[in-house]
Structures are given as C-alpha cells and as structure tokens.
Amino acid sequence: MQSLSRGLALLGELGRRGRPMTLTELTAVAGLHKSTVHRMLAAFLEHGLVQRVDDNRYTVGIGLYELAESARPAPATARWPHIQAALGALARAVRRPAGFALPRYGGLVRSLSVDARGGAVTPPRGTAALADTELGAAYLAFRPRAEAERCAAQRGVDGYRLLLSLGRIRARGYAVGAAVAAPVLGPDGLAIAAVEVAVDEHDHVARQRIGAATVGCARRVAGHLAAPPAPAPAGSRPTRTPPAGLVARSGASA
Numbered sequence: 001m002q003s004l005s006r007g008l009a010l011l012g013e014l015g016r017r018g019r020p021m022t023l024t025e026l027t028a029v030a031g032l033h034k035s036t037v038h039r040m041l042a043a044f045l046e047h048g049l050v051q052r053v054d055d056n057r058y059t060v061g062i063g064l065y066e067l068a069e070s071a072r073p074a075p076a077t078a079r080w081p082h083i084q085a086a087l088g089a090l091a092r093a094v095r096r097p098a099g100f101a102l103p104r105y106g107g108l109v110r111s112l113s114v115d116a117r118g119g120a121v122t123p124p125r126g127t128a129a130l131a132d133t134e135l136g137a138a139y140l141a142f143r144p145r146a147e148a149e150r151c152a153a154q155r156g157v158d159g160y161r162l163l164l165s166l167g168r169i170r171a172r173g174y175a176v177g178a179a180v181a182a183p184v185l186g187p188d189g190l191a192i193a194a195v196e197v198a199v200d201e202h203d204h205v206a207r208q209r210i211g212a213a214t215v216g217c218a219r220r221v222a223g224h225l226a227a228p229p230a231p232a233p234a235g236s237r238p239t240r241t242p243p244a245g246l247v248a249r250s251g252a253s254a
Contacts, residue, residue: 006032007040011049011064020057048104053188055146062102062192062225080112082224088118090197090217094210098197099123100184100221101135106154108135108194131155131162135196138181141169142191174211177201182211182218184225195221 044050048063101108107127130136152159174182183191
C-alpha cells in the first residue's frame with residue numbers, strides 16, 4: 001500500500017506541475033530512488049496514465065482523463081460522445097467502419113468503433129502493434145525518434161527501414177495499407193491517439209480520398225480532447241474546427 005500511495009503522489013505531483021518533467025526532477029520531488037520512480041513510470045506508461053514527451057520527459061496521459069471523466073455524475077459531459085460523432089461522420093462519408101485508439105500496453109488499443117453507417121459497435125479486442133499495423137505506425141510516426149528506435153529493438157526489426165517508413169508517413173500525414181490511419185496530435189505536435197478506417201489495398205484513388213477524410217477526423221478528435229468537456233446535444237454535429245495549436249497536420253515534414 002505504501003508503494004501505491006507513493007505512486008499516486010507522483011502522479012499528483014506531475015499533474016500539479018502542469019509541464020513535462022524529467023526522471024531526475026520526478027525523483028527529486030518524490031524523494032525516492034531513481035530506479036523506483038523509473039519502474040513506477042513504466043507501469044503508468046503501460047496503462048496510459050503517463051505519456052513520454054521525449055526520451056526523458058513525462059507528462060500526464062490520456063488514461064487519467066478517462067478516469068476523471070468516469071467520475072462525473074453526468075455521462076453526457078464526457079468527450080466520448082463527441083469523438084464517436086466525429087467517427088460516425090467519417091464512417092458515413094467514406095462508407096466504411098472507423099475506429100479510435102489510445103496507447104496502451106506497448107501498442108494501440110481501440111476504445112471506440114463505428115460501423116459504415118456510423119453506429120457504435122464493440123471495438124475489436126487486442127492491441128495493435130506499433131511497428132506492424134497502420135494504426136500503430138501512424139501513432140509512432142509522430143512520436144519521438146527514440147520511441148521508434150526502442151520499438152525496432154524490441155521487435156527485432158531493421159531500425160533504419162522503420163525510420164524511413166515512419167518518415168514517409170509523416171510526409172503523407174497518414175499510414176496506409178490494409179487500413180488508413182491518422183494520428184491525433186497534442187499541443188506539442190506529438191501523437192496522443194489515432195483514428196483508422198479499413199480500406200481496399202488495391203483502390204489507390206479511394207485510399208487517397210479516405211486518407212484526407214481520416215486526417216480531418218483526427219483534427220476534430222484532437223479538438224474534442226483539447227477542449228473542456230461540454231454536453232453533447234442529441235443529433236448535434238461534431239465541431240469542424242479544432243482549437244488553435246492542436247491540429248493533426250496532413251503535410252508534416254519528416
């Protein structure tokens with residue numbers, strides 16, 4: 001219980017500071033050994049409670065916001081209905097199923113899914129690998145280079161080829177293959193989630209059109225994640241323009 005208490009105190013301190021902190025800074029404020037804090041951060045990263053900003057700085061993760069939303073007495077104030085509405089609009093526009101995923105357990109876990117008509121369906125189970133799926137690659141392409149190198153080492157793949165592939169994804173703005181996937185970017189330009197649509201690998205014209213639509217959906221989702229939660233009126237349309245500073249760029253350079 002003492003370890004749990006210290007871990008929660010560490011999360012609280014990270015939230016109160018309101019800025020990314022290094023392992024050394026967190027060790028100092030926690031009053032714990034660096035190896036202990038490192039293990040705590042690894043567990044928090046796995047569950048999405050913390051996210052790594054670069055190779056040695058950490059900030060609050062989307063998972064904490066999910067927990068906070070679940071504590072609200074009125075579910076309509078959560079962001080989920082807005083994100084689902086954005087997914088539904090995308091699915092109806094391209095006439096294909098769409099999904100939204102968050103980083104978990106070393107990969108991407110789908111949290112929301114809709115069918116081709118925009119109706120909510122149970123998300124597929126399992127974790128989308130970072131290097132081996134369009135969903136994971138779209139996310140990884142907009143994360144720090146150190147994360148891609150670490151992923152390559154863990155999965156035993158050619159790091160140079162992976163970095164080249166991720167560079168092409170950044171230049172295009174989305175990953176494409178058996179699915180089209182676009183990153184949802186935070187204020188610092190790093191991916192915090194991803195959106196995907198299943199596609200026909202041989203229909204290149206449709207894939208370009210779907211890619212542009214998916215990037216647009218990712219922008220709207222980013223706006224909903226950045227904005228304060230607000231009630232979602234029945235039948236309302238998702239916000240089309242996200243707040244400044246939180247945009248999934250379709251033409252980012254490698």
